[in-house]
Amino acid sequence: MSGRLNGRVALITGGARGMGRATAELFVSEGAQVVIADTRADDGEAAAKELGGTTRFVELDVADEAAWDRAIGEIDTEEGRLDVLINNAGIAAFSPLAAMTTEEFMRIVSVNQLGVFLGMRSAIPLMARANRGSIVNISSIDGLAGSPMAGAYVGTKFAVRGMTKVAALELAASGIRVNSIHPGVISTPMLDDVAPGVDFAGLFRSSIPMQRLGRPEEVAALALFLASDESSYCTGSEFVADGGVTAGLMFNSIDFAAPQQEAV
Numbered sequence: 001m002s003g004r005l006n007g008r009v010a011l012i013t014g015g016a017r018g019m020g021r022a023t024a025e026l027f028v029s030e031g032a033q034v035v036i037a038d039t040r041a042d043d044g045e046a047a048a049k050e051l052g053g054t055t056r057f058v059e060l061d062v063a064d065e066a067a068w069d070r071a072i073g074e075i076d077t078e079e080g081r082l083d084v085l086i087n088n089a090g091i092a093a094f095s096p097l098a099a100m101t102t103e104e105f106m107r108i109v110s111v112n113q114l115g116v117f118l119g120m121r122s123a124i125p126l127m128a129r130a131n132r133g134s135i136v137n138i139s140s141i142d143g144l145a146g147s148p149m150a151g152a153y154v155g156t157k158f159a160v161r162g163m164t165k166v167a168a169l170e171l172a173a174s175g176i177r178v179n180s181i182h183p184g185v186i187s188t189p190m191l192d193d194v195a196p197g198v199d200f201a202g203l204f205r206s207s208i209p210m211q212r213l214g215r216p217e218e219v220a221a222l223a224l225f226l227a228s229d230e231s232s233y234c235t236g237s238e239f240v241a242d243g244g245v246t247a248g249l250m251f252n253s254i255d256f257a258a259p260q261q262e263a264v
Helices: 018-029 041-051 065-078 102-130 151-174 189-194 200-207 216-227
Strands: 009-013 033-038 056-059 084-087 133-138 176-183 238-241
Touching: 009 018, 009 065, 009 102, 018 033, 018 041, 018 084, 018 216, 033 041, 033 065, 041 056, 056 065, 065 102, 084 102, 084 216, 102 133, 102 151, 102 176, 133 151, 133 216, 151 176, 176 216, 216 238
Parallel strands: 009 033, 009 084, 033 056, 084 133, 133 176, 176 238
Antiparallel strands: none
8 A cells, every 4th residue: 555644653543343343344355443442342452453453452432521532532642633523423223303302312313423522622632732633423324415304313414514514614623634534335244233224235226326335344445534644624514435336316217219109
C-alpha cells in the first residue's frame, strides 16, 4: 500500500466486524495505528490480534459518556494523539411506528445518535490540540430519504447527517474536518442481526441499479479517502456509496423499447 495514513492514530467504533472491521484492516495497511472500539470484546480482541502491529482493542459502549472519557483518556496516555475518528457503531430494528415502543426507539437513538455526539465531543480536545483531525460519521442512505418500518433508524441517520454539518462549521477553524458517509445496503452481519435468514441480496437486487449489495471494503475505501489528506478541502459533506439507489427511481418492470399504449 501507499502509506496514506502513516503516523496517524485512528479510533474506529463498531470496529470488531462488518464495515468497521474492514476499515480497520485498510487503515492498518495504509500505516495507521488503529484502536478498535466495540462492545464485543471477544471479536474486538481477535480483530486486533489478527491485524497485528500496534493495533489494539478498547471496550466501548458508545452510548456511555463515562466509557468515552476512559477510552479517550487511554488514547491520550498510550498514543498521545488522535487524528481520525470513525463513528461507525450502529444498530437497527424494523417496526411500524404504531407498534414501536419508546424503549426500542430510545435504544436506537442512544447508539446511533447519542453515540455519534459523544464521540465527536470526546475527540475534539485531542484533535484541536494538534490543530488537525478528520471525523467521519457513518450515516446511511436512510439519512437522505425515508424508509418504511424504520422510523427510529431513519431519524437517527438524518440526525447524524445534520450533526455532521454543525460540527463541520464549528470545528473548521480548529483544523478538524467532519464528513458523513451514506452507505446503501451493505453485506454485513448487521443484516442478519435485524432480520435473520432474509435473502437481502434477492430482496433488494431489483431496486439497486448495480444489481448487487455493497461490500464493507467499498465503504472502507471511502472512509480512507476522508481520513487522508486527499480530502483536505472536504468538510460538512455527504459521500454516498449505494450502487445508485439514490440516483432516482428504478422501473425495471417497464420495457421502454416496446410500443406503449397511448394514454387517453
